[in-house]
Structures are given as structure tokens and as C-alpha cells.
Amino acid sequence: MGSLLLLCCCLVALLIPIQALVDINVATANDIHSNLNRTTSPCTNFWNFACGGFSSASEYVDNFERVEDQFASAMVEFMESHLGENDTLAPRLIGQMRLYYKACTADARTLHGNPRPEELVNHWTLHPKKFLVDGLNGVFIDERVDVAANDSMGWVVQIKMPDPSAKYSDLRVLQLMRLYEEEWYTWGVFELVEKMHQLQAEYRAENPLVYTWSYSELRRQIPIPHSFFIELLGGNHTEEFDRLTFEVSDVEYLRECFRFLRDFSSEPKDTYIRARQYVLLEESEPRERNPRSCIHHMRAYLPLGMNYIYDRFIYQNREQDTQKLQEILSNLKATFRKYLDANRLQLTPDQLAYVREKLKGIQIKIGNLPEEKFPEFYNNHYRSANFTMTNFLANLLEALALRTRLQNAGLLERDSRVDLRHYYVNDNVRKARTSPFYENERNTITVPMEFLQWPLFDHRQHAIFQHSLLGAVMGHEMNHAFEQEGILFDAAGNESPVGLEIRESQTFRDALKCAEQPPFVSLKERLADLNGLQLAYDSFFGLDHDSRKFEYRPYTFERQFTAPQLFHLSYAQFFCGSLPPVIAHDRDDERVNVSVGNLRQFAYDFNCETSHSTNCEMWRPREEASSNRNVHP
Ligand SMILES: *[C@@H]1O[C@H](CO)[C@@H](O)[C@H](O)[C@H]1NC(C)=O
Ligand SMILES: *[C@@H]1O[C@H](CO)[C@@H](O)[C@H](O)[C@H]1NC(C)=O
Ligand SMILES: *[C@@H]1O[C@H](CO)[C@@H](O)[C@H](O)[C@H]1NC(C)=O
Ligand SMILES: *[C@@H]1O[C@H](CO)[C@@H](O)[C@H](O)[C@H]1NC(C)=O
Ligand SMILES: *[C@@H]1O[C@H](CO)[C@@H](O)[C@H](O)[C@H]1NC(C)=O
Ligand SMILES: *[C@@H]1O[C@H](CO)[C@@H](O)[C@H](O)[C@H]1NC(C)=O
Ligand SMILES: [Zn+2]
Secondary structure (H helix, E strand, O other), X not given: OHHHHHHHHHHHHHOOOHHHOOXXXXXXXXXXXXXXXXXXXXXXXXXXXXXOOHHHHOOOOEHHHHHHHHHHHHHHHHHXXXXXXXXXXXXXXXXXXXXXXXXXXXXXXOOOOOOOHHHHHHHOOOOHHHOOOOOOOOEOEEEEEEEEOOEEEEEEEEEEOOOOOHHHHXXXXXXXXXXXXXOHHHOOHHXXXXXXXXXXXHHOOOOOOOEEEOHHHHHHHXXXXXXXXXXXXXXXXXXXXXXXXXXXXXXXXXXXXXXXXXXXXXXXXXXXXXXXXXXXXXXXXXXXXXXXXXXXXXXXXXXXXXXXXXXXXXXXXXXXXXXXXXXXXXXXXXXXXXXXXXXXXXXXXXXXXXHHHHHHHXXXXXOOOOOOOOHHHHHHHOOOOOOOOOOHHHHHHHXXXXXHHHHHOOOOOOOOEOOHHHXXXXXXXXXXXXXXXXXXXXXXXXEOHHHOOOOOOOOXXXXXXXXXXXXXXXXHHHHOOOOOOHHHEOOOOOEOHHHHHHHHOXXXXXXXXXXXXXXXXXXXXXXXXXXXXXXXXXXXXXXXXXXXXXXXXXXXXXXXXXXXXXXXXXXXXXXXXXXXXXXXOOHHHHHHHHHHHOOHHHHHHOOOOOOXXXXXXXXXXXXXXXXXXXXXX
């Protein structure tokens, strides 16, 4: 056994699929066993039982880091090879991605440390009026392109005050200014930043009113300069801009902010913007530049290029994975339909029809890539970016501007609508997503290709591993469609009065109240956790499964744990990792414990004493409905 485990480790390290030599189910079961910590009983702290040994068994922080590392190794190998060098489909894109990677790994110049004042003022050639075009969002205002609440295919430009987190970037700016306090160009920056913070504190609201305005209306309401939009959107006629819809929040803040800026001298404004741009670069560049960190950086900033290359040159199992994931999704949907038949929330026929339609419409997408098959689309997508092999920081500026340009692209075209063939997620993240995510407006779950790697998933695994881990994650994402925010959106991703009606109903509100026991980070995450695990469990074992009534034949790959026990252990692997030492109760252990604690079968499966506290169930049929049929031993 010892040598077998050793063999696994070496092979993982070499990135050779272990499954070729060791049965994938044996490997998975071994992995689960190596993470156990038997000093606690599964009944008292299940997370510690399932995951408490992880940190001593694994060199990684968690299983996410592990699959991200596998992804990075494969991409490093690609980047350093000659693969795709004479490609006929997307030679430009592949060339650009290699240039970026080369400069990232080879150019030793970094920003770390404090810039010399001349650098700050002169080095950055960017024009202070064009800061949004250069990707510097959240200075004075926050601008993003989204879709309308009542039309998920129609673009809107959302404008609001900067996110509270932008304060940290401002603090760094002030720190830089203090270094050059005696210089003329720091004059006024302190006053400017202080005024902005004061206005933001004064007008920040929990749920700000959102106004839907035309461009002319926006200009009437807020003294925002015309040049700002010319730079951002490329057009120059008010009539062109009037084709756009603006969703504006924090109106009083914006009004005061632009009034103040209009009368404030431009020198400190420009210095402030340049310093913020500098800080943005500091925040964006990898902390240390090496092949892997460069890949992770590129995953976040150049997602289309990275996913395209991974999909074409590295990803082997798209077909098999797609089939498995579709199977899991349709199982989950079938179970949810049974829930709706029982109608625990006593929805009206109209409301039920609404939920059924939405359930039916949930799509799954493997990898954050557009549907487009035409290679020219990919080859040209980054065409406007000028990357070089020698200057990483210049490339980073290009990448930031490119990302913003792509977000704003085509807005001014006549009758511009969301083009689903070209749609993918390209938002302002610094760290790419690895875990699956659900988008209300698209009614779609995206499963990043990073996630579809052992030990999180393998298409050859036994169904119990797939349906417990990925099944519960997909159950979680699906339930985002039906929590207090998601329920507002209909099957097509438009906000609907029927959804609001459901949310206001007493039964729905009671279900929320039940889940609202502390500690929790976010109510919708809690709901998705509880309902997701229940949905996955019911989909695998059937409704009203009761392990006390069965004897389980052992699996060939797992002799100690019964099927329901193995299900819970495999589910927990998603959350296994080393907890930060400072916080005794991190999200992950709580999430596991609270989720299994609200699954009534969990206590039966591990022969725990059942507590009499109520389980929070929302959609799942009530136990009473079937308990007459059950004869409890
Ligand atoms: C989870 O752990 C906490 C202590 O960390 C414990 O109070 C709780 O009962 C545990 N729940 C389960 C179901 O393991
Ligand atoms: C198992 O859990 C206990 C209690 O939390 C802890 O003290 C111990 O270090 C853990 N053992 C291992 C091998 O991680
Ligand atoms: C690409 O073409 C060049 C020039 O013909 C050749 O030297 C090189 O080996 C080719 N690379 C690959 C990976 O085939
Ligand atoms: C969407 O909402 C806006 C603003 O409330 C309104 O002007 C527009 O007519 C609505 N569109 C649809 C299709 O309901
Ligand atoms: C501004 O308008 C003129 C005349 O209509 C046009 O030729 C020019 O290209 C426009 N400039 C931009 C930046 O779109
Ligand atoms: C790209 O950048 C290089 C180096 O900065 C410059 O020489 C070249 O003119 C640029 N090309 C374009 C098309 O902007
Ligand atoms: Zn979630």
C-alpha cells in the first residue's frame, strides 16, 4: 500500500495521468483516506473528520490550488514548447499569448518598491483623461457594461460610486505622496482624496436607487464631461450616445463629485490619476514572476486566449466530460422537478410554472469560452493589443486597456445586442475563477476547465464520486437560480414580477429565516449550500433514502465506508484545505458542518445520535409526507 501511494504522488507530480496505471477509483478512495483525521468523530465535527488530515497529507493549501497547479504546469509546458508555432487556425492569438508569457517570465524589471517621483509623473505616458480606457476603473466613478434588468440581451452602462475596496488603493497613493511631500506635484492630492472619501461616506447607501437614463438625461442630471464618454466609447455624437441606456446609482454622490472635480485644478487631479494607475499596476502584476505565477496572472487578465489554448492543445476530455456533466445536470433537474410536484412552498400554479420553466432552461457550459467555432474570431480577438517580448509592464498596461476595450466594444453600434455566440466572462478579476459559477442573466452554469481535473473530477470515476462532489457543486450553483436574489430572474434572465411574488410569500420567507442562523457569510450562499447538498443526495440515493433500512455491499475500491458515508466524504473534498490559523472557524469547515448538519440523513448515515434541532429544508418535500410508509427500526 505504501508503495502504491508513493507511486501516485510521483505521477501526479510528473503530470502523467495516474489513472493509466492505478485504477482511478482506488486513487480517489486513497486520496479521501489520506485526508481523514480520525481524532474527531464524524458526528461532532465532520469537516475535521473528512479534511483534518489534509494539511499534513498535501503540499497544497487546498484541492483548488492543486488543480490550478496542474493547469499551470500544462500551460507552462505549452508556452515553452514550439507547439502551435505554425498554427493555421489562430497563429496571431497564439503568438500574442507567447509574447506576453515570455516578457512576463524573462523581463526582470518589476514595480516593487517605491517609484521615483519623476517616474510617476513622466514615465506613464497615459493621458489622465483616458484613465478608464486604460482600465483604471473605480477612480471617481465605477463604470461597467452589463445587461438591463428587464432585458437580459440589451446592454446598459452602469455608473455608480467606487467600491469601498478602492480605498486601499487610495491609501497606497497617499503613502507614495508622503514620500515626495516637498514636491510640487503632491500638492492638492491629499485634499482631493479626502474630499472623495468624505463624499463617498456621506452618500453610500445599502440599496441605492437606480435610475435608467438616456445619455442626454444623464448629462442633464450630472455634470459629467462629454469628453469622458468620447474617450471611453470612441464615438463623438450625442445622438450615438443616446442609443445607450445608462443605469445610474448614487446620483447625489456623482453630482457632487463632478461638481467638485470641475472646479478643482487639473495638476493634482492628473497626479492622482497617474499614481492610481501606478498602484493598479502594482496590484495587477504577479507578486513574484515565475512561469506558474505568469500563467495564473494570464488566466485572469487574458481569459479568452488562455482558455482557447488549453481547450485546443491540452484539454483531452471535452466530449466525455460534457456527457457526464449533462447527465448529472439532468439528474439534478429531475429531482428538482419531483420537489416541485410536492410543492412544499405552496406556490400557485402560475408560480410553479415559472419555477419549472426556469429549471428547464438552466444550461451548462464547459469552460469559459464563446460558442463560436470560426477560428478567425479567436485569431482576431486580441488583435488591437500590441504585446512585446521585452517589456512586461508595457504589456500589462496593454492587457488592462484591452480588457476594458473588449468590455465596451460595439456598444455604439446600431441595435447592439448581446451576441451569445461570442459571449464569455471577461470581468475585472485579479484571480481567475476555478470553481463553477452561475449567471442569472444567462441562466447558465459555467464549469471552468480548471475544475475538471482529478481529484475534483474525472469522467472515468465511479458515479458516487462524481455525483457527490461535482454533483453537490452543481446543485449549489443550480440553487442560486432559486434563492432570494436568483428567484427574481425568469428562465430568460429577465427580472420578473412572478419571481418577486414568490420571494414575498410567507413560505419562502420562512425558509430564508430558517437558514439565517449564524454564523454565515451570505444568506444566498448558505441557501445554495444547504439546498445543493440535499439535491445532490436525493438525486443519487432517491427521495427519502434511509440508510438504516439497508445493508450496503462494499465497493471494490472502498471497503471501510458505506455508500452514503463515502458520498459525504467525497462531497467534503471540495472544501478540504488548511484553515488559516488566525480564524478558528473559517468558512470551509463551517460550510461543510452546517450543510451536513441540515441534511437529515447525515446522522443516520454515520450512526450519530440525532439531534432534535430542525433541519432547514426549502424545496425538498417534507419528511412527514412519506414517514407513514417508513417503518423505523
Ligand atoms: C461542526 O463543527 C462544530 C465545531 O467546530 C460543531 O459544533 C458542530 O456540531 C459540527 N457539526 C457537524 C454536523 O459536524
Ligand atoms: C487531527 O485533528 C486534531 C484536532 O483538531 C489535531 O490536533 C491534529 O493535529 C490533527 N491531526 C492531523 C494528522 O492533522
Ligand atoms: C515552424 O516553421 C518553421 C519555419 O518553417 C520551422 O523551422 C519550425 O520547425 C516549425 N515549427 C514547428 C513546431 O513545426
Ligand atoms: C425596461 O425598463 C425601462 C426602465 O424602467 C423601461 O423604460 C423599458 O420600457 C423596460 N423595457 C421592457 C422591455 O420592459
Ligand atoms: C467624430 O465625428 C467626425 C465627423 O462626424 C468623424 O469623422 C470622426 O471620425 C469622429 N471621431 C471619432 C473619434 O469617432
Ligand atoms: C508596438 O510596440 C512597439 C514597441 O513599443 C512599437 O515599436 C510599435 O510601433 C507598436 N506597434 C503598433 C502597431 O502600435
Ligand atoms: Zn455560490
